[in-house]
Amino acid sequence: MEVSLKQTNGQQESKTNLTISIFYFFFFFGLGSFTPLLSVYLNEMGLSGTQIGTVMSITPIVMIIAQPMWGMITDYTQKPRLVLTGTLITAAVIGLIYSSVNTFSILIFIAAMLSFFQSAVIPISDSLTISYVQRxxxxxxxxxxxxAIGFAIAVLFSGRLSEIVSLSVIFYIFSITLFITAIIAWKMPNERSSAQVDLKKGVTTLFRMPRFVLFLLTTFMIFGPIAANNVYFGIFITDMGGTLTGVGIAFLLSAGSEAPFMKVAGNWIQRLGMLHILLIAGIISCLRWAFYFVEPSLMLVYATTIAQGVSVGLFIPAALQYVRDISPNSVRATAVSLYAAIGNGLGSWFCTYVGGVILETSGILNVYLFFTSLTLIGILTLFIIRYLDQKKKEVKNVA
Incomplete structure (x- = not known):
């Protein structure tokens, strides 16, 4: 009887793992078919660099406002799967409308609406998944x-299909994939998360911690350019003479390289320490942006895309763990929310918007010079944090 129960539980667990894996694959397939090529689509529409930067920078700003709102809606309804499914279907419908818009002011509105509903997906699905894996x-x-695998495959697929049909096909791939994801979402584990985010209580405590404030600045400076690169990398490739299929290959290599580094990140963090891993990720990002600024050959650009695997695959888990480790238990959830909103959200918006202005006034190469400068500041900030960490350890040892 006990053996039979274990077998049943094991089968159910395997089925749930498969459902979650397929969910992530299809959702990021949708994002991969859409986000990297959207800037190229807007460029071909005749929008200026500033206009492209404005449209593409809406998402992180909307996310800062929308994500806490979706969290409250999910907590109030206690129906995370229903909210997740509904937001996916709505985002899919808006994606279809997006394809027919050709007026800048309406583009801004549609982009904001899409971002509002799309921003619910990752926090809710991650919350369900984390609660499940902890259990x-x-x-x-x-x-x-x-x-990461779904994203990588999607860019190559949609890039090639865009060359055969037209760039507008990215909207249809995105919407169809999100409809499929909505069906899968209904089969996700219906977990409940007990973690509550109390921003009022935690903000004062956290902003009195120099290491936490400096780390927000670090994330802003290092991860902002990484996020913005997803917007401008397609334009960089096409300006260098690459094709839409070439854009797909570049993203396949860069996004695909994230998966293996994510898998080994935990072991590397234990061996080298979080700050050393963050420094490695930051330095490799900085070297990558500087290399793009000197206008290398396309073959060398493709060859160096694996740098994204190191920078993203290592930076994200190390940064999240560091934020949790330096924060008091009572405000840990608040710390993670602030890290996501200020470090990632504002950093992504700033780099995407300013990158668009630089693209219009100085060209794509200077966008990467801008990324290099910001990342260098982030690396220097990390060295300051490392110094503060060492001083704190010395004080503890003396005590």
């Missing part, structure tokens, strides 16, 4: 890496 003692990274 069954599973591996979050092993499930989440299917998102």
């Amino acid at each position: 069954v003692k599973g591996n979050y990274g092993a499930l989440r890496l299917w998102g």
Whole structure:
């Protein structure tokens, strides 16, 4: 009887793991078919660099406002799967409308609406997945890496299809994929998360911690350019003479390289320490942006895309763990929310918007010079944090 129960639980766990993996694959397939090529589509529409930067920078700003709102809606309804499914279907419908818009002011509105509903997907699905893996003692990274694989395959697929049909096909791939994801979402584990985010209580405490404030600045400076690169990398490739298929290949290599580094990140963090991993990720990002500024050959650009695997695959888990480790237990959830909103959200918006202005006035190469400068500041900030960490350890040892 006990053996039979274990077998049943094991089968159910395997089925749930497969459902979650497929969910991440399809959702990120949708994003991969859409986000990297959207800037190229807007460029071909005749929008200026500033206008492209404005449209593309809406998402992180809307996310800062919308994500806490979706969290409250999910907590109030206690129906995360229903909210997740509904937002996916709505985002899919808006994606279809997006394809027919050709007026800048309406583009801004549609982009904001899409971002509002799309911003609910990752927090809710991650919350369900993390609650599930904690309950069954599973591996979050092993499930989440299917998102990176889906994203990588999608850019190559949609890039090639765009050359055969037209760039507008990205909207249809995006919407169809999100409809499929909505069906899968209804089969996600219906977990409940007990973690509550109390921003009022935690903000004062956290902003009195120099290391936390400096780390927000670090994330802003290092991860902002990484996020903005997803917007401008397609324009960079096409300006260098690459094709839309070439854009797909570049993203396949860069996004695809994230998965193996995500898988080994935990072991590397234990061996070298979080700050050393963050420094490695930051330095490799900085060297990558500087290399693009000197206008290398396309073959060398493709060859160096694996740098994204190191910078993203290592930076994200190390940064999240560092934020949790330096924050008091009572405000840990608040710390993670602030890290996502200020470090990632504002950093992504700033780099995307300013990158668009630079693209219009100085060209794509200077966008990467801008990324290099910001990342260098982030690396220097990390050295300051490392110094503060060492001083704190010395004080503890003396005590």
